[in-house]
Amino acid sequence: MQMTVPCCHICGPSLSAFPYRFEAGQLPKTVRHRHPSIACRSTEPLSSQQECRRRDLLQLVATTTTLLAWPRPLLAAGTDLWYRPLSITELKDVVQKDFVQGQYYVTGKLSPEVYSSDCVFKDPTTTVKGVQPYTTAVSKLFKPAKSQADLISLKVTGPDTLVLKWRLAATLNVPGSPAIKPYTGTTKYVTNKAGLICQHLEQWDISAFDAFVSVLFPNFGAPAAPPVSELIAKQ
Numbered sequence: 108m109q110m111t112v113p114c115c116h117i118c119g120p121s122l123s124a125f126p127y128r129f130e131a132g133q134l135p136k137t138v139r140h141r142h143p144s145i146a147c148r149s150t151e152p153l154s155s156q157q158e159c160r161r162r163d164l165l166q167l168v169a170t171t172t173t174l175l176a177w178p179r180p181l182l183a184a185g186t187d188l189w190y191r192p193l194s195i196t197e198l199k200d201v202v203q204k205d206f207v208q209g210q211y212y213v214t215g216k217l218s219p220e221v222y223s224s225d226c227v228f229k230d231p232t233t234t235v236k237g238v239q240p241y242t243t244a245v246s247k248l249f250k251p252a253k254s255q256a257d258l259i260s261l262k263v264t265g266p267d268t269l270v271l272k273w274r275l276a277a278t279l280n281v282p283g284s285p286a287i288k289p290y291t292g293t294t295k296y297v298t299n300k301a302g303l304i305c306q307h308l309e310q311w312d313i314s315a316f317d318a319f320v321s322v323l324f325p326n327f328g329a330p331a332a333p334p335v336s337e338l339i340a341k342q
Contacts, residue, residue, distance in 0.1 A: 192302030193221065195263050202269060202296060202304075203261050212256035213277055215246035223303040230309035241307075253278035257335035259291070260342055269296040274335045285322045288331040291338065 193201065201221050211217040219238045227234060228241040235241045259272040276289040290313045297306035311318065317328035332338070 194302075195266060195269065195298065198296075198298065198302070198304070199261060199263055199269055202271065203258065206256060206261070206271065206273070207258050210251060210254075210256055211242075211245070212273065212275060213245070213249040213254040214251045215242035215244070217242060221304055222307075223299055223301070223305045226303075226305050226307060228307040228309075231311050231315045248280060250278045250280045250284060253284065253286070257338075259335060259338045264295075267298040270294070271296070272338075274332050274338060276332075279322065287318055288321045288325055290318060290329075291332045 198221055201218050205211045205217045209216045209218075217238075219242075222238045224238070225236060226238055226241075227236050229235075235244060254277040255275075257274040257276075259274060261269065261271045264270045271294040272291070273294065274289060274291050276286070278284050278286045290311060292309060292311040294310075295306070295308040296304050297308070299305040312332075313329045320327045
């Protein structure tokens with residue numbers, strides 16, 4: 108009895124130049140067909156059951172080799188989703204949407220997938236490491252319904268940096284709901300080699316002491332920042 112099989116059990120019949128015929132229960136010793144990543148060659152007669160095991164093993168090795176060689180996407184910070192790195196221009200659009208529509212400066216609602224899991228958030232009063240600790244802190248600090256973050260400008264300043272200028276008028280989420288006088292500042296976003304924001308560096312145009320004392324004494328220190336329309340007009 109004779110059987111017809113392809114020369115390569117990984118590539119299958121579609122990649123075989125032509126079939127080989129041989130007696131049932133044996134495979135030819137010298138038939139060879141080179142797979143893109145594995146050279147397949149029978150070295151001695153094998154039973155059908157042994158050949159099935161051999162074929163399955165070769166398929167497993169081929170699949171594993173392909174997966175290891177395939178470019179890996181990134182795992183977004185704080186999510187279970189795979190993330191495709193964005194260009195600095197695409198990243199700018201995400202940050203702008205989060206700032207203007209999401210009001211993340213007073214709500215903490217930002218896009219975690221564009222930040223590295225160990226991103227450093229730094230302002231004149233504190234430093235926080237990690238997206239979740241930062242967003243939790245912001246969401247508890249202000250009353251979003253009585254606070255407003257306004258965008259003055261957002262620019263790409265380098266292949267891995269963005270600079271945001273903003274105006275903030277916020278009400279603290281504490282008894283009595285005291286308000287911080289409107290003030291301006293700048294935030295620099297720095298990305299890592301993977302294209303994720305790894306530094307969120309915030310500077311204020313007034314001192315931290317001025318900002319917090321003005322909660323109790325509104326006329327203390329520097330005057331309140333003018334309306335955002337005036338600030339944009341000066342750009």
